[in-house]
Amino acid sequence: MHRFIAFNDEKADTLLMLELTDLAKTLTKSSLYEAEIRAHSYLSKRERKVFVSHFWNHRPDWVKKPGMKSDVYLRALGNINFTDFQDVDQFRDIISASPIPRFAGHLFVLAEDLRIEELCKKERPGMAFEFNVRRKIYTEYFESQLIVNLEKNLFIDALFNLVYLILNSGSPVLAIPSFNPEIDEGIPLIRSELENFYETQSTRSVADVCLKIVERAAQVVKTDMINEYYHLPGQEQNLLDDMSFTDLLRKDPLQNDDTVEEKTGGDEELHEEEMGTWHRETESPGKSFMQFNLDQGTKTDIAGGSEREGEEGDQALGIVQGRSKPTDKKEYSRMELTSMDELESPNGKIKYGTSNKNARSVFLKAGRPDKEAVAEYGKLEKEVKFYHKKLKNIIERIMEKKETDHRSHLQMGRLGKNLLSFFTDENPKLFYKKSEPGKEIDASFILLIDCSASMFDKIEETRRGIILFHEALKSVGVPHEIIGFWEDANESSVDEQPNYFFQVIPFSVSLHQKTGPEIMELEAMEDNRDGYAIRIVAERLLERKEKEKFLIIFSDGEPAAFDYNNGIVDTHEAVMEVRKKGIEIFNIFLSTSGLEFEQKKVFENIYGNRSIIAPYVEELPDVLFPLLKNILTKSIYM
Known part of the structure; x- marks a missing residue:
């Protein structure tokens, strides 16, 4: 072949x-x-x-x-x-x-x-x-x-x-x-x-x-x-896979291929017989069963194929004259059989994309960090402390300013004293509103980290970026979750592809003072099925009650997994689906050797203008700081 x-x-x-x-x-x-x-x-x-x-x-x-x-x-x-x-x-x-x-x-x-x-x-x-x-x-x-x-x-x-x-x-x-x-x-x-x-x-x-x-x-x-x-x-x-009702009909010829010469006149007498069958409502089996293997006979031009699906009100045995009526059922001779994929589409595997119909999610939880992990976390946390303290001060100043701001020249509210603009302006704004107290940031985050094998030389620097996010969000009271994801290449097959989601820090403990060292458990593992992972964690984010929802993805390359040749398109579709549901999604592209034009184009195709490039992974904190500042500022003013 x-x-x-x-x-x-x-x-x-x-x-x-x-x-x-x-x-x-x-x-x-x-x-x-x-x-x-x-x-x-x-x-x-x-x-x-x-x-x-x-x-x-x-x-x-x-x-x-x-x-x-x-x-x-x-x-x-x-x-x-x-x-x-x-x-x-x-x-x-x-x-x-x-x-x-x-x-x-x-x-x-x-x-x-x-x-x-x-x-x-x-x-x-x-x-x-x-x-x-x-x-x-x-x-x-x-x-x-x-x-x-x-x-x-x-x-x-x-x-x-x-x-x-x-x-x-x-x-x-x-x-x-x-x-x-x-x-x-x-x-x-x-x-x-x-x-x-x-x-x-x-x-x-x-x-x-x-x-x-x-x-x-x-x-x-x-x-x-x-x-x-x-x-x-x-x-x-x-x-x-695409048979119609007609494909199921018998097409093999009779043993004798002849046709009667005499044509029907329309007055032929059709005989109907009642035949006993054995089913679960029959007290005892009869001597005959509804089974025919007709392979001999002569073909005629008597019309056939006029059967219809039975309806409520029809007799079980239609031998009484005058009870037939038109049906509102479908004509099955022109219909295609419904496939199992279509039957499963509302709530089945297909909702995660046809490329992921055999993918299976497995959630793992972080263990208790040891002394070595705590010490390493403390060292990295000190390196990014300047950033998250600066960010905390900026956010606090913004919230204080919003609390004391006097908002005037509005189109609705209380009528102000200065009414001159009613006579001078085409669209006068004569109203004001009382100052309102500042509010907490009404947002939640999920940080999704690509734990594929290609992250081996970037995972340490990536931890620094994750720590910056965690400490900054924790300092301003924003709930968040940190999840690493990968697909096990050794366990994957045509019928099943297990995808692991490592809940490093779940929402429930994200604001606890001592959380953080668990981040040190993030390691480079196997493949990455990005489209599937995005859809799975988006479901978790949609369950949150916060008004603003953000999904930040840390990755260093294109999707690559078992039977996932269409990964780029599937990931783009996942991004579009998530954004339509009201989740803002950003990608942080990580590299240790600079950025190639083709790589940049691929990520722009997938994430549009929400793809942020860190040409060198050492620059990650400098890239993340302005992103966090903009996102949190926007959340305050929403």
Whole structure:
């Protein structure tokens, strides 16, 4: 089996991938589908993913975005609605015995894409622009590939390139290069068969034309294709995950395939019989059971398939005339079966994102710190004491000022003595309010610390930043929680990925004077599944009664965990979900060797303008101080 590499080192354009995912959900009319980049574009109904081709990466934006959208159009609208996957499976089985199966598969995918492209444009004319860009770029690409493959004597690959150019040529006259005498002689016959693609109306007809062309091509070429231009999926498109009611109906033929010659006249007598069945309300089993295996008989044109779902008020045995009535139940012949994922979506695992459906949370509590941890904490606390004392003084001054401020020139309140502005100003503000006492900061925080293995050389400096946060928040009476998170790579499998949440300091003891040394238990561990962790701790934060809620994430890199290739997009979605619920979320990016442009772009894509960079981890206190000051000041004035 030919496989291709997943490009894990590529930096995903998060916003574009979210746009493509939304497009896939809209066109498939299913919230379970996602878009993802692979070497080639195809639809996976089993994984519920629309794969976009890596071919479009590293191209100008005017090419990249329309090209990727055209992939989504073909898969999410074209393949879903216009491709018969049973015919695809049959074609795949047939070409397995062909001497050139890869050429056959490429030809089939190309022809089917061209057929469903026209159907997509007919249903949605607005897609024409993206398809025009797609055709232009692919034509230029295959023209260059034709030259390269001829120079390398890869004649079968060059023949496929030529097939694409013939099918997509905007000119009736196309210069055909010379291959070798044998192939040159067979090209006119192949070209005449290619014209039949323009008349295909179904996946089956595309397959029939492909088989004829493959048969002719096999007579003039010696080997199969080497290059991979398209991908004909195998079990990824298994029908078991998206079966309709019609798929469950019997389709195997009778032993005798004949039909009565006499037509029905409409006055036929239909016989109904009562048949005993055995169920839990039957006192004793009968001699017959409701089981039939009908595989013999003659087909008639008597109408059938008029069954409907029973309703309250219907008789158990519908043999009495005159009791039938129209039903308000659904017509199941056109409905898709509900999947287990959809059934679980309201309250099940799906609420943490489809990429985390097998993730499991495990909460751990900190132990009692030993003398060594207490001594080390005291040393680090002294290093940041200047910052949190300064912050405490600033906050206290702000609160005192607010308590004594006289607020006038308001649009509501008590009427002031100076009414001159009523005659001089277009929008006069004549009211004032009495001074009100200062209030406590109505906010709560969760500090979420990435404890992945890559934090090994940063965890000590990170502790200093965490200590600054803890001592500063404790000094001004703001409840908070400190949680480290990681995923155990050794325990993770396809069915389950345990994610650990280490509650270093919970809300219940965050303001106690002696808390803090527990922070020294934070260590670098395994992987990090950021999107899942954000959703889990956000639930804890939403349970708090404080008006303002903040989630601060300390991390040093991109999400990386078992089967989490879509981690950047999933984390961005988690951030957006949390912000919609009223939680302010910030990211503190940590580094020991400076910041690369690509890293900065990734974090800006995930967190927007709420990503704060600490180019060197030693500068963490200097970065955190202004952030804390701004957040707490805002909370006072809310």
